Amino acid sequence: MSEFGNNEHKIYQGDAIKVLQNKIKNNSIDLIFVDPPYNIGKDFNGRKDKWKTDEDYLNWCYTWIDLLLKKLKKTGSLYIMTSTQFIPNFDIYLRNKIEILSRIVWSYDSSGVQAKKYYGSMYEPILFCVKDKNNYTFNSDEILVEAKTGSKRKLIDYRKNPPQPYNTKKVPGNVWDYPRVRYRMAEYENHPTQKPTKLLERIIKASSKKGDTILDPFSGTFTTSYVAKKLNRKSIGIEIDEDYSKIGVRRVLEQFKLNGEDLRPEPKTYQIKKIKQQTIFEAKI
Numbered sequence: 103m104s105e106f107g108n109n110e111h112k113i114y115q116g117d118a119i120k121v122l123q124n125k126i127k128n129n130s131i132d133l134i135f136v137d138p139p140y141n142i143g144k145d146f147n148g149r150k151d152k153w154k155t156d157e158d159y160l161n162w163c164y165t166w167i168d169l170l171l172k173k174l175k176k177t178g179s180l181y182i183m184t185s186t187q188f189i190p191n192f193d194i195y196l197r198n199k200i201e202i203l204s205r206i207v208w209s210y211d212s213s214g215v216q217a218k219k220y221y222g223s224m225y226e227p228i229l230f231c232v233k234d235k236n237n238y239t240f241n242s243d244e245i246l247v248e249a250k251t252g253s254k255r256k257l258i259d260y261r262k263n264p265p266q267p268y269n270t271k272k273v274p275g276n277v278w279d280y281p282r283v284r285y286r287m288a289e290y291e292n293h294p295t296q297k298p299t300k301l302l303e304r305i306i307k308a309s310s311k312k313g314d315t316i317l318d319p320f321s322g323t324f325t326t327s328y329v330a331k332k333l334n335r336k337s338i339g340i341e342i343d344e345d346y347s348k349i350g351v352r353r354v355l356e357q358f359k360l361n362g363e364d365l366r367p368e369p370k371t372y373q374i375k376k377i378k379q380q381t382i383f384e385a386k387i
């Protein structure tokens with residue numbers, strides 16, 4: 103296991119269960135976002151995302167879920183994801199241990215591979231849970247969205263005296279539309295299941311305060327820690343893969359060299375084309 107960072111932003115490169123057991127204090131975390139391997143066969147830099155049996159996968163998940171619940175403060179919130187196949191198991195497991203307040207659907211434009219003989223997956227589920235439904239952070243004002251009334255003119259609330267236009271802002275519902283991270287997007291990193299910063303922004307703004315500590319035990323490209331830092335929260339990120347952890351060192355700690363290695367990402371193919379064109383142009387003049 104390796105550690106990087108400081109008291110504000112910590113990166114652990116190692117196994118989530120071991121780091122949770124040995125490095126994270128009980129009742130110390132305000133917000134947890136968990137986006138684990140989904141057991142659907144993705145390739146995480148050579149590490150398989152497929153367990154021998156569904157039962158093996160779920161037992162592994164239940165081990166870290168129990169640990170996460172210990173780490174969460176009494177006033178804390180947990181957002182947890184997995185594949186559509188396994189979210190029912192998570193839901194049933196969690197509902198006896200914590201309050202599930204929302205079952206969120208993160209809906210996106212198109213699936214990578216188009217299914218031909220069944221309906222392709224166009225969403226990922228997220229459970230929003232709190233330890234104490236009478237005492238938790240929810241900054242509704244920070245995440246308001248424009249209400250789509252379908253009306254061209256402003257609707258007037260005649261129950262008010264004098265009548266006033268309806269408030270056009272509302273707390274978002276439980277279907278969230280955000281595009282997936284694509285190669286050409288500025289935030290893209292080399293990882294198969296990177297989550298969009300917009301998704302984490304909503305979660306962190308709603309469910310934490312400035313200075314709070316946010317934990318992500320399967321950090322991937324460290325989107326959670328990156329957004330937490332931008333929003334003046336503290337972060338703890340865990341990731342088993344060395345290359346992905348280096349993305350975190352660059353993205354979160356803003357460190358561009360590690361033991362002599364350059365951590366800056368490779369230029370993208372279309373950027374290389376542009377650089378080549380520029381060089382040819384400059385050579386001509």
Ligand SMILES: C[S@@+](CC[C@H](N)C(=O)[O-])C[C@H]1O[C@@H](n2cnc3c(N)ncnc32)[C@H](O)[C@@H]1O
Nearest residue numbers: 117118137146296297320321322323325341342
């Ligand atoms: C679904 S991805 C997370 C993506 C992340 N939310 C992002 O925005 O980039 C799951 C990550 O868990 C990591 N992982 C798999 N097994 C792990 C383990 N035992 N401990 C810590 N990380 C692990 C994988 O390498 C992968 O990067």
